[in-house]
Structures are given as structure tokens and as C-alpha cells.
Amino acid sequence: MLENPRSPRVRAVAKLSKRSARVETGLFLLEGPQAVREALRYLPEAIEELYATPTTWERYADIRDFAASVDLEVEFVTEDVLAAMADTVTPQGLIAVARQTPTAVKDIFAASPRLIAICEEVRDPGNLGTIIRAADASGADAVVLTGRTVDPYNPKVVRSTTGSLFHLPISVGGDLDDVITRAHAAGLQVVAADVKGDDLLAARAEGALARPTAWLFGNEARGLEPEALELADRALRLPIFGRAESLNLATAASVCLYESAFAQRADA
Structure with a gap:
């Protein structure tokens, strides 16, 4: 002992x-x-x-x-x-x-994913862990972390995933331009979650969320930089029906991933 x-x-x-x-x-x-x-x-x-x-x-x-x-x-x-x-x-x-057992970006997209989460400069460990957990729960195929995102092996991230870290492929340290290029080549639309984007409910009504999708999530305080938004095919926002100024990043990401999961399964 x-x-x-x-x-x-x-x-x-x-x-x-x-x-x-x-x-x-x-x-x-x-x-x-x-x-x-x-x-x-x-x-x-x-x-x-x-x-x-x-x-x-x-x-x-x-x-x-x-x-x-x-x-x-x-x-x-x-x-x-x-x-x-x-x-x-x-x-x-x-x-x-x-x-540590990260998955190479090329292997994630070679597996023909239908739903993935891309995290660009997500800095809060609790947020990242919750996004990984939500991706797992919603049946996403992978989570891709770009170079400026917090280390997924940070103890706080590991704890907040509650084990989901071991359930799906996670790529670490990718370049955003390269990740988006690979997503497009694999047939995924890239949808940015952004407060200035189009209404998610309208996108749902038009059937856009049933397509294979890579959701792009940005920094908690600043969101996505203009250059990152330009790489996406479109930007969507969650409607706020109450008086809240906004949603926490991890909460918003969970809703976005589940909206795609619902749409893809309804379309199957």
C-alpha cells in the first residue's frame, strides 16, 4: 500500500x-x-x-x-x-x-459522419465537457477541437464529460480551415451557432437540419470570429422566448445537436 x-x-x-x-x-x-x-x-x-x-x-x-x-x-x-x-x-x-487517445481528424471524416461538433476556442472546461457529453447523448459521431480550445484531458473537462470522453472519437488541435475543408469534402454542411444567425426554427421547417451536419461552436464570451463565420455554410441562432439575455454555450450546443439528431432520425 x-x-x-x-x-x-x-x-x-x-x-x-x-x-x-x-x-x-x-x-x-x-x-x-x-x-x-x-x-x-x-x-x-x-x-x-x-x-x-x-x-x-x-x-x-x-x-x-x-x-x-x-x-x-x-x-x-x-x-x-x-x-x-x-x-x-x-x-x-x-x-x-x-x-491520451485522440483520433486523427482525417479518420473522423473518413468514417462518413452525419453529425459532429466542432469547438473553436471554447475555453471553459465545464462547457467543453458538457458539449462532449451532449454530443455523446445525441448520437453525434465525433467532437473536433481546434487548436485554441481547452485541453479535453484537463481534469475539469474529464469530470464534466461523466465518462463520455470514452464513448466517441475526439480530435485535438486541428486547424479550423483544414477541419472545415474536410467536413465539406465528407459531404457535411457546416452550421455555425451564432446569435446573429437565422432562426433555427425556420431552418428546421425547411428541412435543413436533416442533412449531415457539422455544428460549429465558438468562444463563450466573443462567439465566433468573422473569419470563422465566413467558413460556415450558414449561421443559426436559437430563439429566446423569455427574458434571458442569452443561453450558456454548452446549453445552446446541446439544443443544436439534439435538433439535428431529431431531424436526422425523423428523416431516416
């Missing part, structure tokens, strides 16, 4: 909360039973190390079974060691170290 919170091994795990360590090692941190469970179910080969307190390990029989099925051994640690490793203030007794 690991008992020293200041040991080099514990410090190495704790450093993964920093982007520099993730870039250097190609590893990232998973915290809590939900994230560890989903990684073990859907991408067990990516897990390098697994740590748990004995009490927590006894509590989750399904996680024990998943780990045993892939011959992954757990390293037991004290509560103090787990707290030193964790990024959260109140860790949940389980931590894993996993390899």
Missing part, C-alpha cells in the same frame, strides 16, 4: 493536473468511480495505473470485475495519498492514470 503522500510516484500522478505534465507524458488523470468505470468498460487498454482506498475498492464490485477482466491490478493507497494525487477537494476514493 502506498502511504507516503510525498513520494515521487504520488507526485508524478498529482502533476497530471497540469497541462505541461500531460503534454510531456501523454497521460491524464481520471477521478471517481464513474470516470474509472467508463474507461474500464470502453477503453481499458488506455489505463496505465489504478489506485483506490481499500474501502472504496470493496464498495464497487462492478469496477473490480471490469478491472479483473482486463488483468488490471489495483494499487491500494491511504486517504492522504489519494488526496495528494487528486485534483478535486473531496476525492471519491478511486483514481486512474490513462493514456
Whole structure:
């Protein structure tokens, strides 16, 4: 059992909360039973190390079974060691170290996707994690992140995906011009979510959302730059029926993705 919170091994795990360590090692941190469970179910080969307190390990029989099925051994640690490793203030007794497994942009579009989310300069970790989760829930084929978007392996992003990080392909660091070019070549229309765009309800009525679509989402504060908007085939806005000034980016992205998912399934 690991008992020293200041040991080099514990410090190495704790450093993964920093982007520099993730870039250097190609590893990232998973915290809590939900994230560890989903990684073990859907991408067990990516897990390098697994740590748990004995009490927590006894509590989750399904996680024990998943780990045993892939011959992954757990390293037991004290509560103090787990707290030193964790990024959260109140860790949940389980931590894993996993390899980053991004998908190449070319492979995403080679798979003939019908619905994807492109994130251009999304900076808030919670927003990005929620967009990935919404893309997963709506049946999207992939999420593509351009170079100025927050690192999807940031611990806050990982937690807010609640495991969806392991359910669909995610591309990292793409150039927006290249991504849009590939989307068009794959037969997708590129639709920008923008407050100055056309009414989404009108686009729904004309059947535009049933087409294979790449939704383009921009920065939380500034939205999409004019140059990015020019790359899109059209821009759409969500109507505001109440008194709210606007919608949170992740909420708006969730609605947009689901509108396309509904339209595509109705048209199938």
C-alpha cells in the first residue's frame, strides 16, 4: 500500500493536473468511480495505473470485475495519498492514470459522419465537457477541437464529460480551415451557432437540419470570429422566448445537436 503522500510516484500522478505534465507524458488523470468505470468498460487498454482506498475498492464490485477482466491490478493507497494525487477537494476514493487517445481528424471524416461538433476556442472546461457529453447523448459521431480550445484531458473537462470522453472519437488541435475543408469534402454542411444567425426554427421547417451536419461552436464570451463565420455554410441562432439575455454555450450546443439528431432520425 502506498502511504507516503510525498513520494515521487504520488507526485508524478498529482502533476497530471497540469497541462505541461500531460503534454510531456501523454497521460491524464481520471477521478471517481464513474470516470474509472467508463474507461474500464470502453477503453481499458488506455489505463496505465489504478489506485483506490481499500474501502472504496470493496464498495464497487462492478469496477473490480471490469478491472479483473482486463488483468488490471489495483494499487491500494491511504486517504492522504489519494488526496495528494487528486485534483478535486473531496476525492471519491478511486483514481486512474490513462493514456491520451485522440483520433486523427482525417479518420473522423473518413468514417462518413452525419453529425459532429466542432469547438473553436471554447475555453471553459465545464462547457467543453458538457458539449462532449451532449454530443455523446445525441448520437453525434465525433467532437473536433481546434487548436485554441481547452485541453479535453484537463481534469475539469474529464469530470464534466461523466465518462463520455470514452464513448466517441475526439480530435485535438486541428486547424479550423483544414477541419472545415474536410467536413465539406465528407459531404457535411457546416452550421455555425451564432446569435446573429437565422432562426433555427425556420431552418428546421425547411428541412435543413436533416442533412449531415457539422455544428460549429465558438468562444463563450466573443462567439465566433468573422473569419470563422465566413467558413460556415450558414449561421443559426436559437430563439429566446423569455427574458434571458442569452443561453450558456454548452446549453445552446446541446439544443443544436439534439435538433439535428431529431431531424436526422425523423428523416431516416
